[in-house]
Amino acid sequence: MLIFLIIFFQTFSFLANSISNCKFWGFPQLINKFNLRGHYQDVASEFNGAFIKSARYNIFVGPPLNISPLRYQLYYVNNTYGHMYTDTSIDIQFSQAYEINQIIVWLYDIDGRNHCFKIIAIDQYNQETELFQGLNLIGMVKITFQDQIIQTVKIVNLPGGTSSKLAIIKISAFYANWNLI
Numbered sequence: 001m002l003i004f005l006i007i008f009f010q011t012f013s014f015l016a017n018s019i020s021n022c023k024f025w026g027f028p029q030l031i032n033k034f035n036l037r038g039h040y041q042d043v044a045s046e047f048n049g050a051f052i053k054s055a056r057y058n059i060f061v062g063p064p065l066n067i068s069p070l071r072y073q074l075y076y077v078n079n080t081y082g083h084m085y086t087d088t089s090i091d092i093q094f095s096q097a098y099e100i101n102q103i104i105v106w107l108y109d110i111d112g113r114n115h116c117f118k119i120i121a122i123d124q125y126n127q128e129t130e131l132f133q134g135l136n137l138i139g140m141v142k143i144t145f146q147d148q149i150i151q152t153v154k155i156v157n158l159p160g161g162t163s164s165k166l167a168i169i170k171i172s173a174f175y176a177n178w179n180l181i
């Protein structure tokens with residue numbers, strides 16, 4: 001019994017020291033990170049409660065069931081079906097602020113056009129951070145950045161592309177594993 005107590009005490013004091021030194025994460029801290037990072041899933045998905053805040057000044061092309069860039073069924077796309085565009089910006093609001101480090105934007109690429117845009121992140125306190133700016137981009141664009149807590153993503157059209165509009169097929173946002181991105 002005495003030996004058990006000594007072992008228990010030593011084990012406990014080891015854990016307590018480690019946590020206070022941040023060398024070791026306990027289970028509650030892991031769960032908090034897991035939730036803050038949206039379970040490592042696409043937090044811009046329509047199934048995760050995200051919506052398009054800018055919808056009233058965006059144009060959606062095609063039947064209503066297949067036009068949101070937050071959908072999963074994105075493989076039927078042509079000039080009259082399955083994409084959206086804007087002169088200004090497309091703003092995606094997540095269901096809460098999430099910690100993410102990657103956004104993927106699939107630009108409308110059927111006719112080989114290129115686009116210029118920047119991405120602004122807005123956190124839960126309305127602080128804005130520019131995450132990315134790119135010119136003459138084509139197809140699928142993967143943007144990675146330092147871990148950032150974000151409530152709203154603003155994809156802003158910039159002049160200089162083939163057409164004056166920013167046309168998009170799909171948007172996703174994740175916390176991705178740094179060793180793999």
Ligand SMILES: *[C@@H]1O[C@H](CO)[C@@H](O)[C@H](O)[C@H]1NC(C)=O
Pocket residue numbers: 076077078079080081
């Ligand atoms: C666009 O794709 C949809 C869905 O596949 C199809 O019904 C429609 O006929 C296509 N339109 C054109 C112009 O190709």
